[in-house]
Amino acid sequence: MQPTILIIDDNEDDVLLTKLVLSKTGRDFRTEVALSGEAGLALIRGGKTSPKLILLDLKMPGMDGIEILRKIRDDERLSSMPVVMVTHSDLQSDEQAAIKAGAASFLHKETDLDQFKRDVERILDRWLGTHVLHQ
Amino acid sequence: MPKLTVIGSENTRVLPFSPGSSIREILAAAGIHVRTGCRGNGACGFCLVQVEEGHVNDPTENERLTLSPEQFDQGLRLACQVMPVKDLRIRLRYPVWGEPASVESQGGWNMSGVRYGNPLLFEAFVKLAQYIVRLKTQQDVWDNLGKFITTHFPADWTAFVRRDVLSSAISIHHSMLPDAIAVERILTEEVRALISDVLESGFLASRVIFAPEPSMTIFLPVAEGSRTEQVMLIGHKAVDPLPNALLNIYLTVAGLAGATSERLLNELELNKDRAHLEELVKERTAELTTVNTELEAFSYAVSHDLRAPLRSIAGFSQALRDEYAEKLDATGKDYLRRIMAGGRRMEELINALLELSRASRSDIKSVRVDLSALARNIADELRIAEPERNVELVIAGGLSAICDERLMIIALENLLGNAWKFTGKRSPAIIEFGLSDSECGPAFFVKDNGAGFDNKHAGKLFTTFHRLHTQEEFSGTGVGLVTVKRIIHRHGGAVWAEGEVGKGATVYFTLGV
Numbered sequence: 001m002q003p004t005i006l007i008i009d010d011n012e013d014d015v016l017l018t019k020l021v022l023s024k025t026g027r028d029f030r031t032e033v034a035l036s037g038e039a040g041l042a043l044i045r046g047g048k049t050s051p052k053l054i055l056l057d058l059k060m061p062g063m064d065g066i067e068i069l070r071k072i073r074d075d076e077r078l079s080s081m082p083v084v085m086v087t088h089s090d091l092q093s094d095e096q097a098a099i100k101a102g103a104a105s106f107l108h109k110e111t112d113l114d115q116f117k118r119d120v121e122r123i124l125d126r127w128l129g130t131h132v133l134h135q
Numbered sequence: 136m137p138k139l140t141v142i143g144s145e146n147t148r149v150l151p152f153s154p155g156s157s158i159r160e161i162l163a164a165a166g167i168h169v170r171t172g173c174r175g176n177g178a179c180g181f182c183l184v185q186v187e188e189g190h191v192n193d194p195t196e197n198e199r200l201t202l203s204p205e206q207f208d209q210g211l212r213l214a215c216q217v218m219p220v221k222d223l224r225i226r227l228r229y230p231v232w233g234e235p236a237s238v239e240s241q242g243g244w245n246m247s248g249v250r251y252g253n254p255l256l257f258e259a260f261v262k263l264a265q266y267i268v269r270l271k272t273q274q275d276v277w278d279n280l281g282k283f284i285t286t287h288f289p290a291d292w293t294a295f296v297r298r299d300v301l302s303s304a305i306s307i308h309h310s311m312l313p314d315a316i317a318v319e320r321i322l323t324e325e326v327r328a329l330i331s332d333v334l335e336s337g338f339l340a341s342r343v344i345f346a347p348e349p350s351m352t353i354f355l356p357v358a359e360g361s362r363t364e365q366v367m368l369i370g371h372k373a374v375d376p377l378p379n380a381l382l383n384i385y386l387t388v389a390g391l392a393g394a395t396s397e398r399l400l401n402e403l404e405l406n407k408d409r410a411h412l413e414e415l416v417k418e419r420t421a422e423l424t425t426v427n428t429e430l431e432a433f434s435y436a437v438s439h440d441l442r443a444p445l446r447s448i449a450g451f452s453q454a455l456r457d458e459y460a461e462k463l464d465a466t467g468k469d470y471l472r473r474i475m476a477g478g479r480r481m482e483e484l485i486n487a488l489l490e491l492s493r494a495s496r497s498d499i500k501s502v503r504v505d506l507s508a509l510a511r512n513i514a515d516e517l518r519i520a521e522p523e524r525n526v527e528l529v530i531a532g533g534l535s536a537i538c539d540e541r542l543m544i545i546a547l548e549n550l551l552g553n554a555w556k557f558t559g560k561r562s563p564a565i566i567e568f569g570l571s572d573s574e575c576g577p578a579f580f581v582k583d584n585g586a587g588f589d590n591k592h593a594g595k596l597f598t599t600f601h602r603l604h605t606q607e608e609f610s611g612t613g614v615g616l617v618t619v620k621r622i623i624h625r626h627g628g629a630v631w632a633e634g635e636v637g638k639g640a641t642v643y644f645t646l647g648v
Contacts, residue, residue, distance in 0.1 A: 013447040020454055059439060088442040090489075091435065111442065111449045111482050113457075 003128055004030045004049055008040030008068065009057035009086065014109060018055065018086075021117045025124060037063035041071060044078060051081065053127045055107065058087035058094060066101045073102040082127045140224040141167065142187070158184060158225065159214035168378035169227070175215035177201060181289075182214040189223035259287050267395050276395045277309040280388055284369055285311065288381065291350070294321070294368040295357070295392070296330055305330055312346065312370075321346045321368075329354055330366045337363055339386060343374050351375065353382065355389035359397035367392055427496065434492035441485055449478035480610075487614035490545055494621040499539045506534040506543065506579065510568045513548050517555045525562045526555070531569035534579065536646045538626050546622040549615040550581040550642055556609055557585030557640065575629055575645050582641040588634040596632050619644070 005022065009015050015033055022031060032049055034040030037060050043049050054072075058065035065085055072078045085098035086107045095106045107123055110116035136151040139161050152161045159169055159182050169182040177197030187210065194207060195216045202211060263283050270276050281293040294310035305327050312321070322330075326344055333340050333354045340354040350370040357365035367389045371377065452474045455463075463471065507530055514528045536543075551566065558564030567582040588596070588603050595601045597620045600613040616632075619642075623630040627647025634640035 011443060013451070014443070017446070017450045017454070087439065088446065089435065089439040091438055109442070109446055111446045111478065113450050113453045116450075 002028060002030045003052035004032055005128075006032045006034065006040065006043065006049060006051035006054045008034045008037060008054060008060075008065075010036055010060045011057065014057070014086075017113065017116075018120075021113060021120050024117060025121055027124060027128070029128065036060060037065070037068040041068055044072070044081070045075070053123075054081060054083045055086050056083050056103075058085050058089065058098060066097060069098070069101045069103060084123055084127070137219065137221050137223070139219060140222070141165075142224070142226040143167075152219070154218070154220040156218065157215050158212075158217045158219060158223075161219075162214060166378075167227070168380070169214050177213050177216045180213065183211055184214045184217070185226040186210045186212055186217070187224045187226055189219065190221055191217050191219060191223065259283065264391070267391055268398075270395060270399075273396060273399055274309070276392060276399070278311075280367075280392050281309075281311040284385070284388060288369075288384070289371060289373065290369045291372045292346070292370040294370075296322075296366045296368060298330070298334055298364050298366075300364060333366050334363055339382060339389075341377065341382075344370075346370060348372060349374050351377065353377065353385055355385055357389050357393040357396065359393045359400065363393075365393070365396065430492060430496060434489055434496070437485055437488050437492065442482075445478060445481050445485065449475065449482065452478065480606075483610075484612050484614070487612040487618070491614050491618045491621060494542055494545060494618045494625070497539075497542070499542070499625055501537050501539060503535055504538050504540045504543055506536055506547070507532050507568075509540075509544055509547055510534075510551060513544070513551045514566075517551065521555075524559075524564065526558065526564040526566060529565065529567040529569070531567075534568075534570055536579075538646050539622075542622045542625070546619045546644075547581075549619050550644075553611075553615060553642075554581055554583035554585065554640075556611065557587075557604075558583045559585070559609065561585055571643070573643055573645075578629075578643040578645045580641050580643045582639065584639040587636050587639045588632075589636050590634055593632050593634065597630070616642075 007015055007018055009018070012035065015035070019031055019033075022029075029052075032043070032051065034043055040054075040056070041063070044051065044054075056065045056068060063071075065087070069083055069085070072081060072083060082104040083102070084105045084107050085095075085103040086109060087094060087098075088109045090108055098106055104127060105123055107119055110119060136153065139150045139152050139158065141148045141150060141162065148165065148167075150161055150165050156164075157175065159175055162169060169184070175182075177195055177200075180201035183206075191212065194202070194212070198213050198216045201213065263279070267276065267279065270279065277293075277295050284290050284293050292310070292312045294307050294312060296305055297308050298305050305322065307322065321344060323344070326342075329340055329342055333356050337356045337358065339356065342352055342354070343349050344352045346352070350372060351374045352371070353369045355367040355369065356363050357367050359365070367385075369385055452471055456468075456471055456475070460468065510530045514530060518524075518526070518528075547568075551568065554566040555564075558566060561584055565582075565584045567580070569580060569582075570577055571580050572578075586604065586609065592603055596603070597616050602611060602613040604611070620630050623644045623646070628645040629647075630642065630644040632640060632642045
């Protein structure tokens with residue numbers, strides 16, 4: 001079965017760029033998108049999707065990434081789900097806060113798409129592991 | 136006439152006298168005042184003299200009560216109780232106020248008179264002087280001086296009077312008057328006028344006032360620095376005129392009172408100033424905290440909010456180039472190239488501003504840092520980035536300093552990066568990092584033989600967004616040297632630059648830590 005990657009991000013441009021880069025990794029997976037923290041949480045809580053990896057934007061209006069992450073970690077059924085915190089910020093404090101809240105990893109939204117692709121591939125290697133079918 | 140030979144501590148005088156007077160009276164007539172606390176009835180025992188030769192009357196009843204057999208054996212008698220009839224030689228014992236100094240030499244307390252006169256008094260004075268400098272309140276000063284005066288001198292009471300600076304009202308603010316005396320009652324019109332005179336003239340005055348018994352009262356100006364707002368009153372139930380030497384002592388004590396009042400006032404002012412300064416520091420700290428919070432918000436905005444739209448521009452133009460290049464003609468591709476260049480430049484600026492904000496905010500963690508090694512690492516990176524360039528990098532060995540390593544890396548990256556950049560048109564380029572003597576002592580320097588600059592612009596180099604070259608000549612953000620300055624200043628050091636157009640530039644810096 002195709003693994004699912006869930007992108008939770010309120011910025012449509014970033015969602016589009018992430019999907020573009022993901023598609024260029026040449027790996028086999030499905031992507032789902034939630035354009036707000038609340039929508040993303042509803043998706044996974046409702047059991048409609050069971051992503052192998054969540055790419056969670058840190059800064060969102062309403063519930064931000066840290067809050068969503070805490071709720072995921074507090075939910076027994078979801079607590080072991082790998083969540084990668086994604087952000088424009090390269091402030092160390094943000095990274096520390098994300099790791100402290102239980103993020104599996106931290107992904108910086110690089111402006112240079114080639115760099116971003118390399119970072120994304122590292123994340124996929126680590127968190128999708130053998131579930132990924134190489135083309 | 137029989138003669139009384141008086142041997143003093145410093146000289147000897149011969150005084151002719153008519154029988155019928157006491158030694159004390161004979162001495163007083165000659166201006167030699169022995170101490171007395173009882174107005175000559177032999178009760179106080181202060182007016183000791185030593186009879187050396189000649190006939191004297193037998194000890195009086197009062198002398199027997201006052202002096203011990205041993206003292207009689209030594210020839211000691213009370214001057215007020217001995218009425219000589221024939222030639223007599225005596226030696227003065229303390230306390231004696233003879234050969235008085237003039238009142239005009241105010242504060243000129245005759246130390247020899249103390250040393251040779253009354254060791255107890257001398258000791259008391261020394262104690263007073265030592266003690267008074269430690270007194271913390273005005274009340275203590277008045278209490279101690281009053282006690283000192285009434286204990287060691289033939290004085291019965293003291294009072295301090297102050298004239299209000301604004302209203303000129305005169306009031307007693309401290310007194311050691313006997314209970315029976317109504318404090319305000321002694322301030323008659325006449326006394327007030329006298330106090331005003333003393334305050335105006337700065338000279339002492341003496342007057343018998345009624346308190347309510349007649350009291351020989353000395354009015355002494357208490358000068359606090361250049362101001363005189365206080366008068367010290369010293370009252371004596373004995374209304375005899377007082378010897379000048381005693382007045383001199385009083386003046387000295389009044390001087391001490393003034394100096395001490397002044398000191399206490401100054402301390403009060405200082406404490407006020409200190410409290411005010413502390414308040415100011417608190418306010419400034421609060422302001423700074425606000426500014427810091429704003430800076431943090433700013434740097435977050437720079438880091439996050441500005442980057443998001445930038446990423447859209449840069450990311451999608453990259454995607455356009457990668458996926459749709461074949462659908463664009465040469466002009467379209469040129470536009471796209473320009474959009475991407477603009478995006479890159481904007482990212483550089485954002486990164487530079489973020490670095491500047493970090494240099495301003497982050498805590499300084501001082502450790503010993505091997506600057507030579509840092510410089511070598513940075514130089515290696517520069518070489519790797521542009522291996523084709525012919526650059527001679529001269530990095531002095533063994534340079535280290537106590538500083539924040541992370542910030543120092545940023546500073547050296549900027550300085551060596553600048554040198555690298557501005558020698559771009561030189562071959563061979565020579566870039567040097569070392570330590571040299573400067574006006575500010577030993578200073579680190581980064582020197583290059585690049586484009587250089589006109590020395591009259593040296594000051595502008597360290598201001599934000601100020602650039603001496605166009606983007607086409609040399610790329611840059613105009614923030615790098617500001618960041619360097621911020622980092623050096625945060626280490627308590629100084630940074631400056633020297634240059635010559637076409638010859639090169641040298642940036643010097645010290646680390647004050």
